[in-house]
Amino acid sequence: AQRVTQPEKLLSVFKGAPVELKCNYSYSGSPELFWYVQYSRQRLQLLLRHISRESIKGFTADLNKGETSFHLKKPFAQEEDSAMYYCALHGSSNTGKLIFGQGTTLQVKP
């Protein structure tokens, strides 16, 4: 079965500390993985797509097929990073659907 797991509901760090938001997936083929972010009172927006290998707002994520993980990292957290983060899997071709994890709330304290 295709599944995305984000084990932490809440991650609380201090400003300037490193951040790692965990994401594990279950998928037998070649996955396409995304991180979406939802800031307070804003819409869900794309943060990263693994095939683009970009760094957005200082965040990076590497696909590890051996560990079936796609963890999101940032070396120095900022208060404005506080938001809900969702990992999503675009699985089998021609289904159209994204499979989302349950989300992790990142709280960056001053």
Place this chain on the structure above:
Amino acid sequence: EAGVTQSPTHLIKTRGQQATLRCSPISGHTSVYWYQQALGLGLQFLLWYDEGEERNRGNFPPRFSGRQFPNYSSELNVNALELEDSALYLCASSRTGTDTQYFGPGTRLTVL
């Protein structure tokens, strides 16, 4: 470039009624998706429309239906509303069925 738009922002209905939610995709996008975000259940895929046709549906009963118009906008209809249909309904669009999905602000449906 305008993003995905949805209307109405909020919708209050009573049990047994029908609800209609609307979505306009980003210009140039032909695929529209609907997701339900219910409390405690996360984001669940509902429907995918592309070029006017329903391409896939999630694990929801048939009273959840919709359509896509020639201008690629879409409607989601929920018949015989139940209390557990109360949720945020998100619409997304993409250029093709395999491209990145961009989300609208959602419609909050409350069933009393």
